[in-house]
Amino acid sequence: MTTVQSPTPTPTPERPARPAARSGPRVVVRGSGAHRAAQAVVLVLLAAVVIWGGSLDPFGQGQLTRAAIFALAIMGLNFTTGYVGLLSVGHSAFLGLGAYTTGILVVNYNQTAISTIPWAMLVCFLVGLLVGIPALRIRGLYLAMVTLALGVAFPEVVARLDGLTGGAEGMTIRRTLLRPPDWSGFTLGEKDAWLYWLTIVLLVVTFVVVRNVISSRYGLAMHAVRQDEVAASASGINVAAIKLVSFGVSGAITGLAGSLFAMYIGSLFAEGSFTVLAGITLLIGLVLGGERTLAGPIIGGLAVVLIPYYTSGIGQGQASAVLFAVVLIAVIFLAPEGVAGGVARLARRWVVVVDKRPESIGRGR
Amino acid sequence: MDIFLTRLISGMTAGSVYAMIALALVVVFRSSATINFAQGEFALFTTYVSWWLTQHGWNIWLTLVPALGLGFVMCAVAERFLIRPVRKRDETAVLIVALALFTGLNGLAGWIWGSDDKVYPRLVPIGDDSFLALGGARLYYDSIFVVLSLVLVVGALSLVLNKTGLGLQMRAVATNPESASLCGIKVGRIFMISWGLAGVIGSLAAAILVPVLPPGQLGLPGMFHMLIFGTVAALLGGLDSVKGAVVGGLSLGVGLAMINGYGSFFGGSISLTVALVVIVVVLGLKPNGLFGSRRLERV
Numbered sequence: 001m002t003t004v005q006s007p008t009p010t011p012t013p014e015r016p017a018r019p020a021a022r023s024g025p026r027v028v029v030r031g032s033g034a035h036r037a038a039q040a041v042v043l044v045l046l047a048a049v050v051i052w053g054g055s056l057d058p059f060g061q062g063q064l065t066r067a068a069i070f071a072l073a074i075m076g077l078n079f080t081t082g083y084v085g086l087l088s089v090g091h092s093a094f095l096g097l098g099a100y101t102t103g104i105l106v107v108n109y110n111q112t113a114i115s116t117i118p119w120a121m122l123v124c125f126l127v128g129l130l131v132g133i134p135a136l137r138i139r140g141l142y143l144a145m146v147t148l149a150l151g152v153a154f155p156e157v158v159a160r161l162d163g164l165t166g167g168a169e170g171m172t173i174r175r176t177l178l179r180p181p182d183w184s185g186f187t188l189g190e191k192d193a194w195l196y197w198l199t200i201v202l203l204v205v206t207f208v209v210v211r212n213v214i215s216s217r218y219g220l221a222m223h224a225v226r227q228d229e230v231a232a233s234a235s236g237i238n239v240a241a242i243k244l245v246s247f248g249v250s251g252a253i254t255g256l257a258g259s260l261f262a263m264y265i266g267s268l269f270a271e272g273s274f275t276v277l278a279g280i281t282l283l284i285g286l287v288l289g290g291e292r293t294l295a296g297p298i299i300g301g302l303a304v305v306l307i308p309y310y311t312s313g314i315g316q317g318q319a320s321a322v323l324f325a326v327v328l329i330a331v332i333f334l335a336p337e338g339v340a341g342g343v344a345r346l347a348r349r350w351v352v353v354v355d356k357r358p359e360s361i362g363r364g365r
Numbered sequence: 366m367d368i369f370l371t372r373l374i375s376g377m378t379a380g381s382v383y384a385m386i387a388l389a390l391v392v393v394f395r396s397s398a399t400i401n402f403a404q405g406e407f408a409l410f411t412t413y414v415s416w417w418l419t420q421h422g423w424n425i426w427l428t429l430v431p432a433l434g435l436g437f438v439m440c441a442v443a444e445r446f447l448i449r450p451v452r453k454r455d456e457t458a459v460l461i462v463a464l465a466l467f468t469g470l471n472g473l474a475g476w477i478w479g480s481d482d483k484v485y486p487r488l489v490p491i492g493d494d495s496f497l498a499l500g501g502a503r504l505y506y507d508s509i510f511v512v513l514s515l516v517l518v519v520g521a522l523s524l525v526l527n528k529t530g531l532g533l534q535m536r537a538v539a540t541n542p543e544s545a546s547l548c549g550i551k552v553g554r555i556f557m558i559s560w561g562l563a564g565v566i567g568s569l570a571a572a573i574l575v576p577v578l579p580p581g582q583l584g585l586p587g588m589f590h591m592l593i594f595g596t597v598a599a600l601l602g603g604l605d606s607v608k609g610a611v612v613g614g615l616s617l618g619v620g621l622a623m624i625n626g627y628g629s630f631f632g633g634s635i636s637l638t639v640a641l642v643v644i645v646v647v648l649g650l651k652p653n654g655l656f657g658s659r660r661l662e663r664v
Contacts, residue, residue, distance in 0.1 A: 142652065152593060153642075156637055316476055316479055318472040318475035319476065325472065
């Protein structure tokens, strides 16, 4: 489910008075003690999982880092494909663009890895704006074709620009170049742990930013554009600006993931990591986790990293592809809002969170 | 001059294959108004079945019968049970189901037959001297065979569409499914048959193209590029036009052969990008392609 509440929640009059007396879901008022307590429990549990991940062996921690990076990338995809409804198959290009921006700046221009993150995001933001331009005229399937073009073209262009990118042989970032900064307190030997914590922090920051944007006026405008462009435009929304900017922001978030991915993987092969199949994987993760949900990208990131790993022994390594297909079709038919949305819907049978009734209508949010 | 002719011939050969895949996409689009992203993988799967039968001593031509039949059944069943239930929801849902089929069929083929490349026999065996000399260029028999197959497929498809009752129903559904349904046409059945026909055309195209086009072997990733070229061809010609698919496919094939031959920067490895730049330009300037019909959208 989305976090955008309808502006005027309509609880039945007697509901706040005696919630427990009726059979049916338990009603919790947002911001009440019980709600705060539940939120605190969830936060503590999440923090426990993160700290547990920090104490894992290097391989397990690496898998979690990878999952967090993909969660970030899917979060970026969710921003435009989920909330604005602009279908993108080619977000792998943003992942690659972010990764290569970091790679080139670190290897050719001697920048520290962490200082390249803003540049990666900026480059991806600008390219995102550019890709958003066709989205002003075309929609749906046709837009998917344009983004597919982007995704397919990216590895070929990288291979062609071999002076800058190392071409088809790929680009290797030496491990010493990925040294954690001195202020972090991590040594070169703890590079993987440093990357884990860096990724987690950036994931949390992005999560909060996305959550706030989605529940802002801008987020409402994004929803409106997705549901009906003509109606949105009639309500005074600048549809073109919404589409362009959200494509740019989406690219920037996925570019951030790409930058981290470059630090994680250390050697970049456009034909390996950034083909359009990676873009399809991101889309699979998004749909599976849940479009237009906040938790969906995280579930999706975990799924697209962990499922192939745990099934690699079955069916000549092809089991994950078949499994993804089955799960995707099941999700589309049984829980169109994805795993996150499906769980939320189930949970609403027992617990419903409602907004506090506004004291006076005049004071808007 | 003979180099030009050689390039023209290889362009026509590849273009005929693209045109056939584009035809499969067009037949689906005319009924369901969607691009079947899994079309290539359906064809890949049936071609694996055909290869598997040849390993058991079947004649390659004979294996086409079950392969094409399977193509029909698989596509028709997918339409009925996977695509149609989500069609009403939105385009994204249909696309996701197609992507799921894409991933799943590819994985299934790899699961059953392994991910190493297979040698798929040629439908028309050629030796060192099985070509016609044509002004210094060699016109191999299998190139002729590919172009002839396209002519046959287009001829048969036009015949079905224009001369049979089934074709009349298909054209009615393509124009307006609701009115067609009011006239007593079983629209759902037409959808299924259209998808099945597309499956047959796609399977045939795959069986023809695998030995002829690089890499010349049957491998898991092979059909994806073909699907992209076929999609470009279909978009170029107009997604609902049979004539457009043929013109789009041939001009794409010849155009790419010429660009790869004569362009210095665009050569070789970047041909997919060139093809896709074509998509973007076509969609920007003429969203309905060269021969496609305009669709009005009611708000």
